Amino acid sequence: MKNSQQRDLFPGALEMMILRTLKRQPLHGYALVQHIKRNSNDLLQIEEGSLYPALQRLLKEDLVKAEWGISATNRRVRIYKLTAAGSKHLEHEVSRFEKMLEGITRVLAPGES
Amino acid sequence: MNWLKQLISRRNLQSELSEEIREHLEEKIEGFVATGMSRKEATAAARREFGNITLIEEDSREVWRWPSIESFLADLRYGLRTLRKNPGFTAVTVLTLALGIAVNATMFSLVSAFLLRRPPGLDPDRVAVITSLNPAQGFLPDANPVSAPNFIAWREANHVFADMAAADEYRTVSLTPQGQPQALRSAAVSPNYFSVLGVSPELGRAFSDGEDQPGRDHVVILSHDLWERQFGSDASLIGRNIRLNRENYTVVGVMPESFHLLGFTPQLWTPLVLTAADRTAAARKDRTLYLFARIKPAVTIEQARAELSTLARRAEETFPEPEKGWGAAVRTLPDFLIYSFGIRSALVILMTTVGFVLMIACANVAGLLLARAAGRRKELAIRISLGAGRLRIIRQLLTENLVIAFLGGSAGLLLAYWGIELVRPMMTFNEAISAVPLSLDRNVLLFALSVSLVCAVLCGLAPALTASRTDINTSLKNESRAASQSSSHNRLRTVMVTGEIALALFLLIGTGLLVRGIFLIEHQNLGFRSDHLLTASVNLDEARYKDVAHQILFVRDLLPRLEHIPGSEAVAAASDLPASGLASVALQIKGHPDLPDNQRLQTRDVVVSVDYFRAAGIPLLRGRTFTDMDNATAPRVVLVNQEFVHRHLNDQEPLGQQIRLDVSGAAPEWSEIVGVVSNVKAYSEETRDDPEVYEAFLQRPVSSFSLMIRTDSDPDGLSSALRNAVAQVDADLPLNRVMSMSAVVERQKAGNPLFVRILGSFACLALILSAIGIYGLVAYSVGQRKHEIGIRMALGAGTPDVLRMVLREGLKMAAIGGAIGLALSLPLPKLFDGILYGVHFREPWLYFIVPLAILIVTMFATYIPARRAARVDPISALHQE
Numbered sequence: 001m002k003n004s005q006q007r008d009l010f011p012g013a014l015e016m017m018i019l020r021t022l023k024r025q026p027l028h029g030y031a032l033v034q035h036i037k038r039n040s041n042d043l044l045q046i047e048e049g050s051l052y053p054a055l056q057r058l059l060k061e062d063l064v065k066a067e068w069g070i071s072a073t074n075r076r077v078r079i080y081k082l083t084a085a086g087s088k089h090l091e092h093e094v095s096r097f098e099k100m101l102e103g104i105t106r107v108l109a110p111g112e113s
Numbered sequence: 114m115n116w117l118k119q120l121i122s123r124r125n126l127q128s129e130l131s132e133e134i135r136e137h138l139e140e141k142i143e144g145f146v147a148t149g150m151s152r153k154e155a156t157a158a159a160r161r162e163f164g165n166i167t168l169i170e171e172d173s174r175e176v177w178r179w180p181s182i183e184s185f186l187a188d189l190r191y192g193l194r195t196l197r198k199n200p201g202f203t204a205v206t207v208l209t210l211a212l213g214i215a216v217n218a219t220m221f222s223l224v225s226a227f228l229l230r231r232p233p234g235l236d237p238d239r240v241a242v243i244t245s246l247n248p249a250q251g252f253l254p255d256a257n258p259v260s261a262p263n264f265i266a267w268r269e270a271n272h273v274f275a276d277m278a279a280a281d282e283y284r285t286v287s288l289t290p291q292g293q294p295q296a297l298r299s300a301a302v303s304p305n306y307f308s309v310l311g312v313s314p315e316l317g318r319a320f321s322d323g324e325d326q327p328g329r330d331h332v333v334i335l336s337h338d339l340w341e342r343q344f345g346s347d348a349s350l351i352g353r354n355i356r357l358n359r360e361n362y363t364v365v366g367v368m369p370e371s372f373h374l375l376g377f378t379p380q381l382w383t384p385l386v387l388t389a390a391d392r393t394a395a396a397r398k399d400r401t402l403y404l405f406a407r408i409k410p411a412v413t414i415e416q417a418r419a420e421l422s423t424l425a426r427r428a429e430e431t432f433p434e435p436e437k438g439w440g441a442a443v444r445t446l447p448d449f450l451i452y453s454f455g456i457r458s459a460l461v462i463l464m465t466t467v468g469f470v471l472m473i474a475c476a477n478v479a480g481l482l483l484a485r486a487a488g489r490r491k492e493l494a495i496r497i498s499l500g501a502g503r504l505r506i507i508r509q510l511l512t513e514n515l516v517i518a519f520l521g522g523s524a525g526l527l528l529a530y531w532g533i534e535l536v537r538p539m540m541t542f543n544e545a546i547s548a549v550p551l552s553l554d555r556n557v558l559l560f561a562l563s564v565s566l567v568c569a570v571l572c573g574l575a576p577a578l579t580a581s582r583t584d585i586n587t588s589l590k591n592e593s594r595a596a597s598q599s600s601s602h603n604r605l606r607t608v609m610v611t612g613e614i615a616l617a618l619f620l621l622i623g624t625g626l627l628v629r630g631i632f633l634i635e636h637q638n639l640g641f642r643s644d645h646l647l648t649a650s651v652n653l654d655e656a657r658y659k660d661v662a663h664q665i666l667f668v669r670d671l672l673p674r675l676e677h678i679p680g681s682e683a684v685a686a687a688s689d690l691p692a693s694g695l696a697s698v699a700l701q702i703k704g705h706p707d708l709p710d711n712q713r714l715q716t717r718d719v720v721v722s723v724d725y726f727r728a729a730g731i732p733l734l735r736g737r738t739f740t741d742m743d744n745a746t747a748p749r750v751v752l753v754n755q756e757f758v759h760r761h762l763n764d765q766e767p768l769g770q771q772i773r774l775d776v777s778g779a780a781p782e783w784s785e786i787v788g789v790v791s792n793v794k795a796y797s798e799e800t801r802d803d804p805e806v807y808e809a810f811l812q813r814p815v816s817s818f819s820l821m822i823r824t825d826s827d828p829d830g831l832s833s834a835l836r837n838a839v840a841q842v843d844a845d846l847p848l849n850r851v852m853s854m855s856a857v858v859e860r861q862k863a864g865n866p867l868f869v870r871i872l873g874s875f876a877c878l879a880l881i882l883s884a885i886g887i888y889g890l891v892a893y894s895v896g897q898r899k900h901e902i903g904i905r906m907a908l909g910a911g912t913p914d915v916l917r918m919v920l921r922e923g924l925k926m927a928a929i930g931g932a933i934g935l936a937l938s939l940p941l942p943k944l945f946d947g948i949l950y951g952v953h954f955r956e957p958w959l960y961f962i963v964p965l966a967i968l969i970v971t972m973f974a975t976y977i978p979a980r981r982a983a984r985v986d987p988i989s990a991l992h993q994e
Binding site for chain 1: 129130137
């Protein structure tokens with residue numbers, strides 16, 4: 001339970017972050033987690049493993065694709081890459097998220113009413 | 114989406130995922146080790162931060178799941194397991210369905226071979242076949258050939274066809290390779306015949322323009338079969354000469370093996386030569402040509418039909434005498450071939466019958482499933498209470514039925530394979546039939562598959578629907594006292610068994626009518642003696658026997674030789690064998706008023722030699738038969754049969770009356786009736802007596818006739834002597850169809866006895882299946898009512914009371930089902946009259962015998978379980994829970 005509260009900020013949040021990170025550059029699983037952790041200044045405590053089901057969902061919907069390759073540390077890893085559909089989906093999700101955030105901010109803003 | 118690829122690549126995907134996660138952990142551990150942790154600490158920390166590996170792997174895989182397929186597979190496994198646990202039930206249902214599917218697939222192989230096979234050639238649906246419409250009706254009146262003048266006129270005047278060819282399909286030629294001459298069926302076709310059909314030879318070329326001109330017409334194209342059989346598939350035959358009708362013909366081509374047009378498949382083709390005589394008005398009565406035409410693009414078959422009927426009307430207006438009443442019919446090639454082959458209605462009857470058998474089989478299986486569903490109420494109730502939805506339950510039950518149907522379908526196909534092997538050797542009653550290969554082809558497989566699917570739904574839907582409506586509470590509470598709650602199941606089964614009885618009765622009466630009809634034909638008095646009679650047919654070719662004097666000479670020379678064959682008692686020549694479908698001609702009787710063309714009197718007409726009546730064994734009733742004195746110079750005389758006297762002369766004195774026959778190609782002359790003979794059936798397959806006129810061979814010789822030798826021993830023993838005698842007169846003349854008259858009659862029956870035998874076995878199968886259905890239902894309901902019966906008996910009901918109670922149940926179904934079946938089968942005789950030409954089906958007693966038989970079978974099927982019920986020991990029945 002604790003687990004899912006921590007992970008699911010809201011449905012689709014993790015996917016959105018993955019897509020955003022991959023948009024910058026193709027990465028493998030471990031590097032992806034490190035990126036997200038670092039960029040969020042460790043504010044978002046995500047469980048590393050929960051990355052994988054999310055990646056599988058994205059793979060299934062053809063939003064990312066994966067290829068076996070060699071990492072900087074010379075390991076055989078699967079490198080994930082954003083597809084055209086993924087990049088489109090990301091734009092859509094981000095604009096949706098921004099609208100939602102705007103709504104939430106307005107409601108939370110003090111003393112306007 | 115590419116779900117199939119996903120489904121297949123799933124296993125691969127999972128191992129990749131595991132590897133990926135392993136690498137991830139490794140990298141993480143190394144990261145921690147680099148910060149100074151020990152390896153052990155690093156591993157623990159990495160695992161902690163990563164989370165539950167198994168759960169994550171499972172969650173990841175879950176993403177790829179395809180829920181409906183997986184649950185289907187689960188249902189399938191479950192269904193197989195339940196079926197394995199009930200081998201008796203499985204065997205009975207699978208076998209019942211297998212039988213039903215097997216007979217259907219076997220019969221469908223006939224449909225596939227005869228009706229679904231596309232004719233060869235380019236786009237056969239765009240080829241029209243044009244035939245004449247005979248105003249005199251008769252057998253297939255709208256598939257009569259067309260006259261040469263009409264062919265020429267229609268080919269030039271029409272606007273709907275790109276090209277039109279004509280074929281004279283039924284010619285006989287003699288081929289003399291080495292040794293014995295052979296008579297072969299040939300067709301004379303216009304040079305564009307093959308191009309109209311869109312076929313080309315496998316060797317050599319088709320006919321070219323101008324080869325229909327006299328002098329250039331001695332070219333021939335062989336069928337693949339003849340080329341292989343007679344010439345050993347010798348490719349160098351092209352360009353060489355062969356002897357046909359005593360003349361040299363150059364072989365220009367060989368048609369491929371696939372070039373089969375059902376009844377229109379001769380052994381060889383020669384060019385059709387149309388002479389000046391073929392353009393005269395007199396030639397209009399000579400209808401010998403089938404017209405094949407390629408329809409212009411964008412023209413429909415209806416437009417072609419309309420155009421041709423206009424042209425036929427124009428011919429009728431211009432030449433009222435020969436064309437009166439005649440029309441034109443247009444069909445597409447595939448349609449025409451099947452129509453003229455006359456097999457469609459027999460196949461419709463067969464398919465309907467096996468369809469009914471299948472319905473009965475399905476009803477039985479559905480009954481068994483219903484009974485089982487009742488027994489499985491508790492299991493289903495538990496499933497429903499554990500949260501299974503109604504749809505899910507229906508789906509599960511249907512999947513189980515699918516398994517049964519699939520097993521039944523596979524077993525059925527296996528049986529059908531044998532069935533086809535069994536039917537194939539029987540389908541040889543004429544050349545065209547044996548030329549059609551029967552096999553378990555793709556159509557049959559598809560058919561069997563779809564029939565299995567339909568079966569699964571038919572058998573399973575009712576049980577599944579009722580079962581899914583299971584009321585959890587009552588089902589779980591009630592232990593085995595299921596007597597009252599399954600009443601709706603029983604009602605459904607009662608309806609189904611009643612339907613089975615109705616169908617079985619319908620089939621039995623239908624088959625009974627056919628069996629009786631065919632039996633009557635097989636045992637009818639044909640009016641002559643067909644035993645101890647050897648026959649052969651002769652076709653005097655034009656090359657040597659052009660004028661009638663030569664024809665007469667041949668017969669005069671040959672007949673005495675035949676008489677001298679040891680064992681021969683009487684010999685004759687006749688234009689047609691008795692009871693083999695004589696030609697019909699119009700006639701006029703002196704002193705009777707002239708009738709309008711389409712109402713003119715008709716009679717069958719045959720030309721016979723002097724001893725014909727003795728050889729055939731046809732008794733003379735009045736007057737005299739022919740003598741040698743009735744020759745070309747003597748006054749014309751004829752004999753008639755009783756039916757002629759009765760129908761055309763109103764039973765007045767026939768001797769001395771003058772009649773005139775309207776025979777094509779012969780000048781009409783008044784002839785005197787000098788004798789009356791008894792009736793001979795016009796066709797051995799029909800029960801009708803038609804008026805007949807016999808003409809003397811010496812007075813009207815014909816070039817194609819049959820020889821008959823009455824023998825005192827086995828007629829087939831004389832066939833070589835017959836061949837020798839003919840060879841002495843003319844060594845190059847082939848004898849065709851040398852066989853005993855009984856064999857001729859047998860051939861004319863065509864497939865009818867086979868047809869009836871097949872139908873009979875299906876009807877019996879239907880009866881057996883419905884008996885099993887009745888037995889199953891009664892036995893089951895008795896088993897369920899054991900408790901009730903125990904109470905009744907404990908309260909004082911005797912064995913006879915219980916027996917009566919159970920029997921009543923069965924008899925009620927038999928009575929209702931019987932009544933429905935009887936009502937359904939009332940119009941059958943009329944239906945069959947239309948399908949089997951010339952046979953009348955009137956057998957009222959069948960309508961008593963068959964219901965009686967059904968009643969007896971029902972009684973038996975009910976009696977066995979009823980007796981068991983009556984023997985119930987009340988104590989044990991009540992104790993049983």
